[in-house]
Amino acid sequence: MARSGLAYPDRFFAAATYVGFGTHSSSNSNSNSKFSNDVALLLYALYQQATVGPCTVPKPRAWSPVEQSKWTSWHGLGNMASIEAMRLFVKILEEEHPGWYSRPSSDPLVDVQMNHNSKVELPTNNEITLPETKTIPTENENSVDKDVMVDGIGSVSVYDQWVAPLVSGSKPKPRYEHAAAVVDDKMYVFGGNHNGRYLNDLQTLYLRNWTWSKVEVKANSEDPVRVTPCAGHSLIPWEGNKLISIAGHSKDASEVVNVKAFDLQTNTWSTMKTNGKPPVSRGGQSVTPVGSNLVIFGGQDGNRTFLNDLHILDLETMTWDEIDTIGVSPSPRSDHAAAVHAERFLLIFGGGTHATCFNDLHVLDLKTMEWSRPSQQGEIPSPRAGHAGVTVGESWFIVGGGDNKSGVSETVVLNMSTLSWSVVTTVQGRVPLASEGLSLVLSSYNGEDILVSFGGYNGKYNNDVNLLKPSHKSTFQATKSATPAHNSGSGAQNATNGSRDADVEFDLGQDAKVREISMDNNEPQIIEINEVSERSIAVLKAEKEELESALNNEKLQSLQLKQELKEAESKNADLYKELQSVRGQLAAEQSRCFKLEVDVAELRQKLQAMDTLQKEVEILQRQKAASEEAFTKQKQKQSSGGVWGWLAGSPPPAQRLNDV
Template sequence: MGDKEVTGESDITALLSSAPYDQWILIHSSGWCPPARYKHAAEVVQEKLYVVGGSRNGRYLSDIQVFDLRTFKWSTLSPKLEPKSSNLENITSEETFPASAGHSLVKWENKLLVVAGYSKEPLDTVTVWSIDLETHYYSVVPTNGKIPTARGGQSVTLVGSKLIMFGGEDRRRKLLNDLHILDLKTMTWDILEAKKIYPAPRFDHIAAVHADQYLLIFGGSSHSTCFNDLHLLDLHSMEWSRPETQGTYVTPRGGHAGATVDESWYIVGGGDNQSGATDTIVLNTSKFVWSVATSVKQRDPLASEGLTLCSTTIDGEKLLIAFGGYNGKYNNEVFVLKHKPRDSIRPRLLQSPAAAAAAASVTAAYAVITATDDKNIYTTTIKSNIKGAQAERSPEVVAVDTHAISAEKKMLESRLVEVRDENSRLQASLDEMNNSHTELLKELKSVQGQLAAESARCMKLEAQIAVMQNRLEALRSIEHELEVLRHQKSQMEQDMAAAQRKPSGGVWQWMTSSAQNFEE
């Protein structure tokens, strides 16, 4: 969370004068606040943040809340059904604005367009709702052509007078990676066919457009994992590609939010089903360089899934507005970040060739230090070129604004300090990773030693088992011989018993036999 808080008694002027660049600031409303939520949609129109729908405790919301960025006060917009809207019979039976979540919100002319999203009604195709900000009427926008399958968690990007929709999840939980385009002038849908490898099917990703020609897709979720890949679609050649990026490593995430300011694509929040993303990251869309603008603590509302992020300009300052999300609890806080200009004021072009060369040299030096961390190139380039320009210029044609160059130099030196600090932080992270790698190697060797010992023990046990099996076979042979002997013994005992049962004459026969022998 930012290190400053602005209460409802303050105003936007006080915020802009005291807020640091690239730091999130929590704004407290002095009055009523709307229910906390996530998977809503938001857009800034005329210094007011419009929040439409969302989800809370498994229930879709239908309210439209408005936060005044001047007074820091909330109000509720209750649009009425447009009297001419007879085409709502098959869409909803309610008179209030229909409840939805996972939808997209786009400002078009004096209206807000709500595109797609999950709803209680079992719709087969994508519905487009219109909220008139002047009359406060809402209606379904009749569309024709190849209308896409109903879905939620898609990305919808405004390019000129057309909306480009990518991906999402249909009501049967099938993940999508198709491309559709809606012409807002004719309200006609069509399918976009692109060449080369499409991004994997996903939902809860984000999209942005660069130079009105390139559609960027980042991150998102499947049913089993989250992504951190960046895809680019050339809207002229209709070819997908995977641009190589530089800078900070970006963790996988889904349910994050993004908004562009000039060539900076700010991305906040999201998570990987285990923890929320705490870094507010920035992609330079012309150089494809990732960096970290600021960070918050775990469990901070800004480290949530399903939050929204909008960009606007107030009193000449470019601001980012974040709202809502879920990180174990539902949130309804409003955060503001003041965008730090990436390009400082350049000195005016000089009329003499020497002076023009000096200005060009300063510009080139700035580009070098912004694109790389090579401090030696920066120092040598800036000093040598300024000295060369000073040697060539003549007093009557010199129009160099020395104060601007000094300010430029100070800014670049400040940038150099930031780069050194970043290098130190990265070196510390690298050292920590190396230490972890060393410890893991030690653990691996220990486990390998244990496995070798266990393998030797297993071999010894197998040898003992073989000996025991041989002994067991010998025992079985002895048992067989013993069984034969038992059988022979039993047969002998039977023979002896039979012999004893034969008649013998007894004692009288013996006495008679003895007397006869005496007489003879």
């Protein structure tokens, strides 16, 4: 807590002397510091404001990012009164080191001589040294053989540079296309490809002491599953004590994607039974956790055909669902990287086919299931496949990969809110970090994030471990705008000089310990970030409670819907049986109807024949009537022709008969 009732001028100069402004000799400039970079810069700015006044000096040139950081910090105070700057200087010091006033003034806490014309040597935190060190060479450094001290996951002494910890234990076989995941400060590595052979071992790296050990897998009496050696699969932590292995290439591949689980408590594998239609078997796909779902995209099937289909596995119901999307989806590919932003947007970057590598970025809105290709900012990374990615807040770090010619040496980061790319660091030479098929995981220690890479292939198989501690610059550089944060110099310049914190252009809103300064009616007001943080935390807690309540309601509704779905499925089964019975009856009726139609056709033919006979009978009857009429007339002629015959000289009929 800050003290009150101070005589600020006297107290300020005492504090300034204690910190080292204007009193320390330059011989102490290389001593260790217990202040963070942002706090040191803020103390410098307040000291300059209190002793010199508002900043009127011109902004330094772009090639001096350290001087730019100092100038930005001082210039950001505007017209703050000197007494206010003194008060804040003392208050910040007392918050950082409450007992400073009672300590001897010869006990320095800061390693810098922070006056206007001096060079700032920014400190690093949690620095613990070991007798032995190992370095990763980086480009654009004056001294490539810089000592890097590593002792435990949280004691890396540089930011935004890859370093190699001193590991112990029996190292795993060199490999690539393996899968890795972190559970409880342990990195688990499963499977992979070693000299063309698939592996099925499970290795553990203890991230507190960097010790390797092999997990002794036990037989599962309930599910005697055989863990097939595989590569190109994915490993996902689940429920705190399980690892889910999904998909992957193997010699005895099945037709569909298999899902297996490893229980970290019993050290046993088991097969997870799924519902629905599973995807075709594949490797090189991306598997991205989104809540209780796994989103699977692309890959390469057993026939080496590249895919761009999308499937979702609900881990609560273990049900597969093939998703129909709209928009232009990414072209078929494998060995790409995927990440999710804000639990809604799925990002796909890079990947390749047999002859082509990509550097395109695609975004899928998981609510509307619509693909898009947004515009990107900064220097877009080169095409690559076989790279690895991990997210830290809104930052997506991409490491390694290759382009069918050589490995990629740059470690890049994408701010997923602004879609701004920047280069974090660049390695030199053929090292494991410039490999394909390496793994990358995220761990944390003492509130700091650590990126851990393992393995890869760059002409030879690797089993090296490297780690990187991202700085505030690499994780927050593009939060204010969509323009790259490296506008003050080239990415190569920003990747040098050890700790990249020395290059950060100071921003009063980036660190929780930095104070927010606002101007109201041209008078300065100082808002303590702690108070703002408390209010923000209260708001966040309220929002969290609302979200949890909404989530619980959604879960209840989901359970109700699932129950209704079960009932509907049961009713559907009964209706299906009835439908089958009706279909059988309908088939019998259709057969009977067909027979009747045949009979009717025969009767119609007979009826037509009867009509013909009837017509013939009528003709015969008319002919008969005509014959009878003619015969009658003939008889009449014969009977009435005697007189006329006598007159004509013809004998009567009787006489003619007699004559005959």
